[in-house]
Amino acid sequence: MSEKVKVKVNHLTKKFGDLLVLDDMSFDVMDGDLLCVVGPTGCGKTTFLNSLTKIYDITSGEILLDGQKVDTRKQNIAYIFQGDSTMPWLTVEENVGFGLKVKKVPEAKKKEQVEKYLDIVGLTKYRKYYPKQLSASMLQRVSIARAFATEPDLLLMDEPYGQLDIELRFKLEDELVKLWQMTKTTVLFITHNIEEAVYLGNKIMILTNKPTTVKTTIENTLPRPRDIAAPEFVRLRNEVTELIKWW
Template identity: 55%
Template sequence: MSENKIQVKNLTHAFGDLLVLDDISFNIKNEEFVCVVGPTGCGKTTFLNLLTRLIIPTSGEILIDGIPADPKIHNISFAFQEPSAFPWLTVEENIAYGMKIKKESKDVIKKRTDEVLNLLGLQKFRKQYPHQLSVSSEQRIVIGRSFAMHPDLLLMDEPYGQMDIKMRFYLEDEVIRLWKNFKSTVIFITHNIEEAIYLADKVIILTNKPAKIKEELEINIPRPRDIASKEFIEYRKYVTDQIKWW
């Protein structure tokens, strides 16, 4: 557990003259759940795109198990903010998609697909198409698809940004359940402080653009967490004070 799974070293990125990320370094332990919070527009999404190599950083490097991150070598999965379930695949085909790309055996694909469908409670809908389900269920398929790959690193970009509060609480518990079951290493981006403290082992707080790390904060509250408890509120207040983007 103590070994560093992900090492980010001096990550810097500029779009032309616009410096977006300035010298970011941090480590993530194996099976750790990390939330990244920061002001809106501070470069959180750029940060994620760098991690998945959709954009190549101006300088600095990202190592997974000591090797530079590469989607062709590593098992990286990404749950995007926008709906990204493939409409032409059924629920179960969507969940199996990433595993098929990674050329997992049929048995493994079948086993993990069933596992995810059970955890999500979507067995009944396995043969249906995403548009036949609600928007929140569609997002749950996407998250299930990401976990099903047993990723080295799972990135989530405000996946619950468009959900109402009730759905959000429900889905946050669900993501914890999936995470515990699949023992993944997760980076979860959000601008919701409460969500970050509820989910994370560690919260990374970013500053305004150009984004730097303001603080890395371990959240030592036992799970399941109570958002109304005294410690929780203290953490929330502390992180809010650190950000103060208003």
């Protein structure tokens, strides 16, 4: 991984009225990290992500991307949500090219990127289909292709595979790893699934119960492709499980 700090979070605090949700969080994300963020249910993982994207104004502290305060109008940040976020009135190829169109990427470059990522996620022959004609797995592939096609400085993923069955989830996790290795994009991946975090992340950040702060960050050096039945995988999964416990 790079030694360059991509995202620097300094004393991030978020309150809703008198309710303290994020409590003085400070950490760095290095350029090219695939950082999985886990924590107790309801600890504020999505609030944390929404603070990064400026959906929520933070109460105090700062978030820097490449040394600049986060500004989604100026910086290239992509976001993949849980569930389907495709636009039903656009075809697959139009959905994949949507972010590029918004950013006014020249038509030739846009076409090239759409072709490239349709091919990578295996949707080239479905390019003229509409979302209602696709399975849940294919819909998430469209969202993944759309996000990576913009070649974002930072990709945020909020439990994107939470509603899929195990077999589909593993297929899409492998696809994400392949894309991440190919593009070197910095990814923050929120999940409640500990096995998923150990399978995907080169680092795993564990959050505390509310009011939320960073408990610890673990380097995950398990070789890829990862075997969920391997003793070292099970050991790390159990270690993360113990760290998440708040009772």
